[in-house]
Amino acid sequence: MGSAPDVYAALKKELEGTRAEVLTPGDEGYRESLKRWSEHCVKEAQAVVKVSSPDDVSKTLRFVKDNKIPFVVKGGGHSTSGSSSIADGLVIDLSKLRSVAVDEEKKTIKAGGGTIWEDVDVEAAKYGLATVGGTVNHTGVGGLTLGGGYGYLSGKYGLTIDNLVSVDIVLASGEQVVASETSYPDLFWAVRGAGQNFGVVTAFTFQGYPQPDPVFAGTLVFLPDKIPQIVEFANTFHEKNDGNQALLWGFSAPPPNNAPVVLVQCFHNGPLAEGQAFFADVLSLEPLVNTTSMIPYPQLNSLLNNSAGFDGRKQFGGGAFKLPLSAPFVSSLHTDFASFCTSHERMNESLLLFETIPYAAVTATPNSAMAFSNRGDYYNVATCFKWFDSGLDGEIREFSKGLLKRASEAAGVVGDEKVRSVEGVGVYGNYSNVDVPVAEIFGKNSTKLADLKNKYDPENLFSRGLRLVPRPMVVVN
Ligand SMILES: Cc1cc2nc3c(=O)[nH]c(=O)nc-3n(C[C@H](O)[C@H](O)[C@H](O)COP(=O)(O)OP(=O)(O)OC[C@H]3O[C@@H](n4cnc5c(N)ncnc54)[C@H](O)[C@@H]3O)c2cc1C
Known part of the structure; x- marks a missing residue:
């Protein structure tokens, strides 16, 4: 060079x-x-x-x-x-590859590789359609899709990758191919979960679904003394939801007060009276703030944008939890999280989030169907720490790991094989750091992925994402 x-x-x-x-x-x-x-x-x-x-x-x-x-x-x-x-x-x-084209007849949505979710939500809505996109609409379609993709519509339609029809991808060799269930199916298998290690996707084609009506959604804010009742509501949520709802709840201390609160994000894909009835037990807890109302679908994925601004250092971390949860256990996580954040400067906007997105549609597809391996009868729990002092980077990573491990082990989702109660890996790759061992993210799919990596990127050009390395073929004489 x-x-x-x-x-x-x-x-x-x-x-x-x-x-x-x-x-x-x-x-x-x-x-x-x-x-x-x-x-x-x-x-x-x-x-x-x-x-x-x-x-x-x-x-x-x-x-x-x-x-x-x-x-x-x-x-x-x-x-x-x-x-x-x-x-x-x-x-x-890929920021110049921002385009969305809708095929009205097939109800498909083709998004350029550098598109953000807002582009997709807004354009698809012009045709009365929606697909499973991210809950913060300035997030990229690329990374979110290639790692799996959870959204408010996952309860109904599964993951973003479950609705991926094909990708236009440029391989390490420079060759341009279309991968789908019928064209390069092995590559398409790998792309859905481990895509960032296999090429540059210049366009994604998604299945869209009719979404002509507004949805019931909004944020509730409570003081932490309401944790027991909110946990109780979450515990009944997964029995009574029909896939048309989602409940994101967690801890933060956002401005202007910077004091610890519990945030509850409600979503019901249906009319106002139904939404209010479904969330009645939590709405009646006298929230400090209640923004729930009927909104057009494209607005839904902008509701959390304010709490996800571009300033500061950030670190996502992922684990899993099962319902029912016990209120004392959740309170103990809250105490640890809140005291860590308050004992360090300007960490009040950090978030510990229990993503109660119904999983029946996600688990309808087996983990062997695609590279993605986090399907199981559990929910994602995420930390998103925000801070400003670079001297804290290491300490925050270690704390986040410990907290998530505690939540996930208590749920029997990760840990010793003997105590594991589920098939999925219990870690969402898009919330992980690049140094997490590949087997923790891809479980039983790791070997097949290493073989496919050898086939499509033998020199490991795409090496800066997850540390997936090619497995050279063994030649038997
Ligand atoms: C505020 C916020 C909200 C989030 N909400 C959700 C959510 O609701 N659901 C969810 O599932 N996840 C969510 N995530 C996690 C999100 O899926 C990941 O952060 C994802 O990596 C973001 O993708 P990106 O394209 O913006 O990121 P980038 O940093 O640009 O890319 C991430 C990885 O993907 C690769 N990549 C990106 N585009 C392409 C492409 N076209 N071809 C090949 N490789 C590509 C990059 O090389 C990189 O390795 C959220 C993240 C944030 C920060």
Whole structure:
């Protein structure tokens, strides 16, 4: 590899005549392009190439391979693991691949590889359609889909990948293919859960569903003394929901008061009277704040946007919990979480979230059907820590791991094989750090994935996401 300026000048030449842009330090737009959802994922890349077509991606991939340049792919830039930023190489930035096209007849939605969920929700709604997208609409379609994807509609339609019809993908070789159940089915199997390790997806085609009516949704805010009643409500939730509801609840100390509260996000895909009746037991607990109302579907995934701003360092962590939960156990998690956050500066916006999204539709598909391996009769629990002092990075990671392990082990979801009560791995890959062992995220699918990695990316070009490595074929004489 020559000096960095020479190499990237050569890449610029390679992409001449296209709409692609190659930005190096000092170029207008370079610094802005390094922005990520979490400040600790902002890294000074040697160059950022904003590709504008699958051909640009193919040329770039061949170029980085020939010149042995490490690279990452950036979709929406929301991962907190740092897997879409790089200090010693190139970013393949997909932000110019933002487009959504709806096929009214097939009810499918085709989204460019750099699209965010707001683009999908808004465009699909023009046709009275919706699909399973993220609950914060500035999140990228790319990373969320390739790692699985949970949303408010998962109770009805399963994961985002369960509704993925096909992907247009550029492989490590630079070859452009369409992967689906009938075209490159083994690649399509791998892409649905471990996609970030297999290529650059330039377009996703999703199945859409009729969603002509508004939905009942909103946030309730309570003081922590209501934890027992909220736990009781969550415990009955999974028996009485019919897949058309979701309940996200958890702990934080958001502005303006910065005092510990319990946040409850309600969702019912139906009319007002039904929603109010379904959530009556929690609505009657006299919340400090109640924003529930009927809203158009595209607004639903913007409700949490304010609590997910772009400032500060952030760290997602994932575990699992089973219902019923005991109120004293939840209160003890709250005490540990709140005292950790209050004993460190400016951590009040951190969140511990119990994502009670009905799982019957998710578990209708077996873990062997796709690379994704987190299907089981349990719910995700997530930490999202937010802080400003880089000196705290390590301590926060360790605390988060310990807290989630405690929640997950108590539920019998992770831990010693003998006490595990479920088949799924109990960890959502999109909430994990890149150093988590592959087997913890892909369980029994790990070996098949390593074989497919050998088939589609033998040189491990896509190596900065989960540490999935190719398993060379054993030649038997
Ligand atoms: C505020 C917030 C809310 C969230 N809510 C949800 C939720 O409701 N449901 C849920 O399931 N998850 C949720 N997540 C987790 C989310 O799924 C992950 O953070 C995901 O990685 C975000 O994708 P991205 O494209 O924005 O991120 P990026 O950081 O750009 O990408 C993440 C990984 O995917 C790769 N990648 C991205 N696009 C492509 C592509 N087109 N082709 C190949 N590789 C690609 C990147 O290289 C990187 O390895 C949330 C995250 C945040 C920060």
